[in-house]
Amino acid sequence: MQTEFLIIGQGISGTWLSYFIQKANKSFIVIDNDQPNSASRVAAGIINPVTGRRIVKTWIIDELLSFLIPAYEELGSELNIRTIEKKSLIDFHPTPQMKIAFDERVKENADLLFHPQDQGQYQNIFNYDFGFGEVDLCYVVNLKEILPVWRNKILSNNQFLEENFDITELKHVDGEINYKNIKAEKIIFCDGIHSSLNPFFKNLPFALNKGEALLIEAPGIPSTHIFKKGMMLTSIQKDLFWLGSNYLWEFPNDQPTEQFRKQTELFLRSWLKVPFKIVDHKASVRPANIERRPFVGFHPTYKNIGILNGMGTKGCSLAPFFAKQITDHLIYGDQILPEANVSRFSKILMR
Numbered sequence: 001m002q003t004e005f006l007i008i009g010q011g012i013s014g015t016w017l018s019y020f021i022q023k024a025n026k027s028f029i030v031i032d033n034d035q036p037n038s039a040s041r042v043a044a045g046i047i048n049p050v051t052g053r054r055i056v057k058t059w060i061i062d063e064l065l066s067f068l069i070p071a072y073e074e075l076g077s078e079l080n081i082r083t084i085e086k087k088s089l090i091d092f093h094p095t096p097q098m099k100i101a102f103d104e105r106v107k108e109n110a111d112l113l114f115h116p117q118d119q120g121q122y123q124n125i126f127n128y129d130f131g132f133g134e135v136d137l138c139y140v141v142n143l144k145e146i147l148p149v150w151r152n153k154i155l156s157n158n159q160f161l162e163e164n165f166d167i168t169e170l171k172h173v174d175g176e177i178n179y180k181n182i183k184a185e186k187i188i189f190c191d192g193i194h195s196s197l198n199p200f201f202k203n204l205p206f207a208l209n210k211g212e213a214l215l216i217e218a219p220g221i222p223s224t225h226i227f228k229k230g231m232m233l234t235s236i237q238k239d240l241f242w243l244g245s246n247y248l249w250e251f252p253n254d255q256p257t258e259q260f261r262k263q264t265e266l267f268l269r270s271w272l273k274v275p276f277k278i279v280d281h282k283a284s285v286r287p288a289n290i291e292r293r294p295f296v297g298f299h300p301t302y303k304n305i306g307i308l309n310g311m312g313t314k315g316c317s318l319a320p321f322f323a324k325q326i327t328d329h330l331i332y333g334d335q336i337l338p339e340a341n342v343s344r345f346s347k348i349l350m351r
């Protein structure tokens with residue numbers, strides 16, 4: 001089997017990369033092992049333009065948003081599904097200090113942040129003592145549909161193999177990639193946390209980070225907004241909500257823990273005034289890294305071996321943008337943003 005690009009992994013990164021390669025009329029094959037708790041299959045899909053206790057805008061968010069909204073909409077028309085939904089975020093201030101911090105930021109980011117007049121409007125649904133602010137320009141990406149629908153599309157075009165990629169079978173000779181019966185010009189790893197074990201990219205400064213989430217049924221909560229009080233709560237289908245998450249840098253395995261479930265259930269009992277039922281509990285590991293910037297581009301020595309990874313907590317906003325950059329780099333020789341290009345780690349990759 002001959003192809004131009006061999007893509008390993010079909011999370012949100014591999015999905016967008018294969019989409020843009022298809023749009024450029026190039027051939028590709030995606031290999032994915034359908035790991036049920038991969039980061040993209042556990043994530044909520046929230047895009048939040050602000051972050052942290054200081055409520056600052058996230059890295060290059062204006063540029064990302066102006067690119068990714070039309071990109072998701074175009075993908076949605078091609079797949080005939082709703083891929084992205086705009087929802088503002090109701091940020092319940094957990095302490096009076098956080099309310100003051102929010103007020104300060106409202107002055108600087110009036111386009112994004114505001115304090116709604118009616119501060120009592122959620123008092124029949126949530127307990128909150130210090131009011132709430134609202135963050136505009138938040139979105140929820142429909143990962144639950146995008147991943148399987150894209151997968152079925154490329155499967156029916158014979159561009160997808162459901163199997164485990166075994167790196168010991170990879171041979172690269174004279175600028176050609178050989179994997180089992182596949183010959184490709186280039187291979188690009190979009191395999192999430194598994195790249196941290198990959199002999200070509202394991203020296204990149206991955207800082208893997210585990211997160212857990214509960215799925216709850218709660219018909220009394222409106223699906224119109226994302227709600228936040230330390231954790232995020234967002235609707236994923238009628239009456240079903242995703243609640244998460246935590247961030248653990250040390251963990252024995254990638255499985256859900258009793259501790260998270262108990263703590264989060266207690267938290268829900270104190271936050272929600274409406275009945276709820278926990279229906280599922282998930283955990284995954286984020287392909288995060290020390291710098292909080294993605295890993296995009298090609299190995300300095302093996303120039304036909306590339307990576308699109310390191311999306312951390314922001315795969316839904318970073319993956320489409322950088323999948324397009326790496327595609328334009330491959331087809332037109334365009335530059336990859338230096339802060340994201342793996343060439344910044346050339347020295348350690350050549351060790």
Ligand SMILES: Cc1cc2nc3c(=O)[nH]c(=O)nc-3n(C[C@H](O)[C@H](O)[C@H](O)COP(=O)(O)OP(=O)(O)OC[C@H]3O[C@@H](n4cnc5c(N)ncnc54)[C@H](O)[C@@H]3O)c2cc1C
Nearest residue numbers: 009011012013033035039040043045046165192211315316
């Ligand atoms: C609890 C939690 C909540 C999150 N919430 C959000 C959120 O709201 N918004 C947001 O933007 N981000 C969120 N994230 C982060 C987001 O999930 C990641 O940034 C993103 O999913 C990374 O996508 P990826 O495609 O790079 O990697 P992955 O999603 O890990 O995809 C890798 C793919 O490669 C496949 N694979 C791996 N190894 C092999 C192999 N050997 N052979 C074949 N296939 C292989 C896997 O099956 C998988 O399909 C969250 C993460 C967690 C854990």
